[in-house]
Amino acid sequence: MALSPQVTSAAIPDPSQRQARINRVYAHRSSLWWPPVVVLAALVGLWYLLANYYASQQLAFLVPYPHLVIKAAFADPLFTPQLVADLGNSAQVALTGLTIAIVIGVVWATLMSQAKWVERSLYPYAVVLQCIPVLALVPLIGALFGYEFLSRVIVTVLISVFPMVSNTLFGLQSTDLAQRELFKLQGASRWTTLTKLQFPAALPSIFVGLRNAAGLSVIGAIVGDQFFQRGTPGLGVLIQVSTSRLNGAGTYAAILTASLLGVAVFLFFGWIGRLAIGKWYDFS
The missing domain is CATH 1.10.3720.10 (MetI-like)
Known part of the structure; x- marks a missing residue:
């Protein structure tokens, strides 16, 4: 028995909707990892600044690079x-x-x-x-x-x-x-x-x-x-x-x-x- 157009269109997912769901998943995953990475980069940058200061004071062992x-x-x-x-x-x-x-x-x-x-x-x-x-x-x-x-x-x-x-x-x-x-x-x-x-x-x-x-x-x-x-x-x-x-x-x-x-x-x-x-x- 042939399927009606309504059933056929409902059974087949819309490619644009599927792509939108995939995009939302990737956006959610990226939102989980990039904030910690940004904070880590800021901390490493601050660490380098402190290490440079202590190295200039001949105290490099206190805060090494x-x-x-x-x-x-x-x-x-x-x-x-x-x-x-x-x-x-x-x-x-x-x-x-x-x-x-x-x-x-x-x-x-x-x-x-x-x-x-x-x-x-x-x-x-x-x-x-x-x-x-x-x-x-x-x-x-x-x-x-x-x-x-x-x-x-x-x-x-x-x-x-x-x-x-x-x-x-x-x-x-x-x-x-x-x-x-x-x-x-x-x-x-x-x-x-x-x-x-x-x-x-x-x-x-x-x-x-x-x-x-x-x-x-x-x-x-x-x-x-x-x-x-x-x-x-x-x-x-x-x-x-x-x-x-x-x-x-x-x-x-x-x-x-x-x-x-x-x-x-x-x-x-x-x-x-x-x-x-x-x-x-x-x-x-």
Whole structure:
């Protein structure tokens, strides 16, 4: 049976409309990347101006030129291998501490979400843990656990655990009240409500906590490394050694590498979050 002209014209997309949609997609994608590029160019230009000023004051080690930092990071036969090795050591500490912080944070928040008296009993200690100056605890941690890998991991956990506790607890307690009542009317057990309702609803908040804790774990690894300088060195030791030797390019290269490590871990958990919940939640 032949199709009517109306059906035929409706079934075949208009090429001009299709091209317009493609143009809108490209315009949207370009709007996402060009603002950060413009800001980066401005920052690099400002960096060159500052480096030129300090070079004129015979203080070039304080603010080295960006191209010297790039050379130290990627093309220095003596410094680059050490940078790569220390990056691997710091990443190992950060990921180990982050994994432990995730487990502790989720379990802690889950316990507090089950009853108000449990939350009132445990949450103040989470706040206290967040407010404790970790640097003041460093000598005690070193005396109790030594000055190597374990102490570095403990510092990382102390710094990164609170976002997991607070965000997971917020997500578990934000479940819709009507849905909770429905589960209760159906006779669902506490475990069923937790696993089938509360945890799925809390995933967006949990992944926000993961991203925050991921960045803090890198900070914890660097801080611990700078104070526990025995054992296998990491980026924190490299920063201190480069600074003491007035190697400005090396110092900046190590700092930027530590920052990029934090960004990489942050983006990784953002990607995992989009895979897990991106289809039904705007996780950006």
